[in-house]
Amino acid sequence: MIRLNASDAGFSRAFTDLVNARREADEDVARDVTAMIARVRTEGDAAVKELTQRFDRFDLDTQGWKLDRADCLAAWEGLQPELRDALELAAERIAIYHSKQKPEDRDEIDSAGVRLGARWRAVDAAGVYVPGGRAAYPSSVLMNALPARAAGVGRLVMVTPTPNGEVNPLVLAAAHLAGVDEIWRIGGAQAIAALAYGTETIEPVDVITGPGNAWVAEAKRQLYGVVGIDMVAGPSEIVVVADGENDADWIAADLLSQAEHDPTSQSILFTDDAGFADKVAEAVERALAQLATEKTARASWDANGAIIVVPDLVAAMPLVDRLAPEHLELACDNAEGLFEMVRHAGSVFIGRYTPEAVGDYVAGPNHVLPTGRRARFASGLSVLDFMKRTSFLSLDEAGLAAIGPAAVALARAEGLPAHAESVAIRLRSK
């Protein structure tokens, strides 16, 4: 963890270094992934089977390619009632929030008598990647599958690796709740390639979303354009802006909730109270000592954590915009006022009773958010990622007479005579 003070002489340089620090592991997986995609594209099922045997150590043909609805229902019914209730509350709130994201169609006639508009439709099929093993999160199933459902996607496919053939029941229960149509027991770059190109057994999809390791992320990047993808995701991060009136233990808990994700995660506190900064630093140490995920959280906090003292919280806001954080907590009296100043953040958590983790699970907005300063230009996952817009235009003879001549003039100026003629031939018919 580094401590910075915005009033210090070297602050500008030190903060710029913090902004530009790369936390993403430079795993050189591009060439491996290119080869794996090419194999799946040409060899289909055989390649998927062989790569699954190699990486997940089980045989798809003998243990089964698919998990079916009965498996999901059984997993759901096997859950503790408390967890079922929690998942149901989460699913309901996520579904409601995302259903309101559905865009409206446009269909209007303008002053020139030209009819024009745009119509939104869901993609035919979407694939959701769900990691296996340690990071197999039912919340991730809901956050990816429910926006697709809200969009009206006809065929919702899940892929998830089952290392050594072991299935994660929480993930299956969430798939049951989300109404996933197909589940394939495959993972890695081979699963992304199978979804993008299809195989003998697996029909291709149009959009692929969901988190994954470096191989999965690179496969999505390489196949962007063959299919739609959600985003290039990097390590998670949180920025907390807090005054000295907070309980230091609460703020420490918030910082650690991000740090426990991964050693590359980042937690940053801005405060206008140097004494409070000390208290939070101590509280983090106390909390770490009691945390089951201490090893990961400590690695993240030590390498990437930061506490920055600013003269006042308003002065923190331009610095926050430069970080463009995935998550931003505003735990202070004037949280609303500070929120108005924010330009770049994936999601903002306003007030002392809004810990970021409540947004990870049950609040409703999506937890798939732009990382690594991408909130400058990117948005969280939404219904729009599973829909596309078709614009349309309808002119009658009078409408074409009104605006057609300008099109003819521009087409000729651009050296495109067939463009010009396709309009001019209709204008001459009058």
Place this chain on the structure above:
Amino acid sequence: MIRLNASDAGFSRAFTDLVNARREADEDVARDVTAMIARVRTEGDAAVKELTQRFDRFDLDTQGWKLDRADCLAAWEGLQPELRDALELAAERIAIYHSKQKPEDRDEIDSAGVRLGARWRAVDAAGVYVPGGRAAYPSSVLMNALPARAAGVGRLVMVTPTPNGEVNPLVLAAAHLAGVDEIWRIGGAQAIAALAYGTETIEPVDVITGPGNAWVAEAKRQLYGVVGIDMVAGPSEIVVVADGENDADWIAADLLSQAEHDPTSQSILFTDDAGFADKVAEAVERALAQLATEKTARASWDANGAIIVVPDLVAAMPLVDRLAPEHLELACDNAEGLFEMVRHAGSVFIGRYTPEAVGDYVAGPNHVLPTGRRARFASGLSVLDFMKRTSFLSLDEAGLAAIGPAAVALARAEGLPAHAESVAIRLRSK
């Protein structure tokens, strides 16, 4: 050009081949582009200057890096009045259409007393790539710059190569009209890299849009995630669905308006009238013989053109969806009814008086559209490409008491105790 008949025995196979035919040149530019991006990133201005000298054969330092507002104004004033009027009509209509795309913010309080919503903001800076030479289109300047303006982008940058130092006055005039803030005389992968990472002279941007050659497209693909980009663009295409009541010369003109773009462009006619199909084939030959762009258009028509006879036009619509064309013209009596059936198309042109070219210039909707079957999952360029959404959440003590326990349960089930504790510590305070 191939002729197919949907009633023939081999049609299914032949049509699938047509759908899957790859028209994109497999230029192996990835490695070159990777190296150029790395050079610009590390060497900045020096690399941009050297690459511009090599590819565009002029010296940025002596001839100037920038074109300024006075250059644009002079180009504007030097235009023929007819062209000025045409550009003004186009700009006005494009601006109005795109201004209505601005999304609405959400801010609501739900039944649990939880405040939640989403807020849209423009990106700080956008860069528009405008090709030099033959494909330097003022319409492209308007179609890329005006949506950024409508979004409220603060800094709108244009890059355009000026081979041998020669500037295209039409492009500058359009930049004047669109209110571009900066114009840099650079192109190729080096221009994309300079916009993405910035150099000593050029500040970086957040989003890059605009068409370009294979190097430009690959640079955008590689830098996707560092900046936002519009889309991976491929060769242009049109599908025309026409009954026998059309003038064959009109339909031929429409097919050629796409074919004249590039030898890789594609024009396809579906008709339910075999006699009309013959007439169009003849009309295309007649029109080609008189076309200044004959060479390109003929190469495209010969290699990629198709005329497909279907038993009735309704039967064509599922085939059109499989092609998911960039442009779709419906020139028939029941155009509205067929339009209702369309699931996948970039833009649809309804009725006999709506040639696609009118949409390229003056209608209002964007002419940057998904190609190569990407309309299955992608949309045309819009204001949304220059904006991003920040979700937000605000809970009070009662709201957290209502939904917090479910978050605690799920976080524990996922093995994330610090997530659970950040909520539980606040619940315990009551």
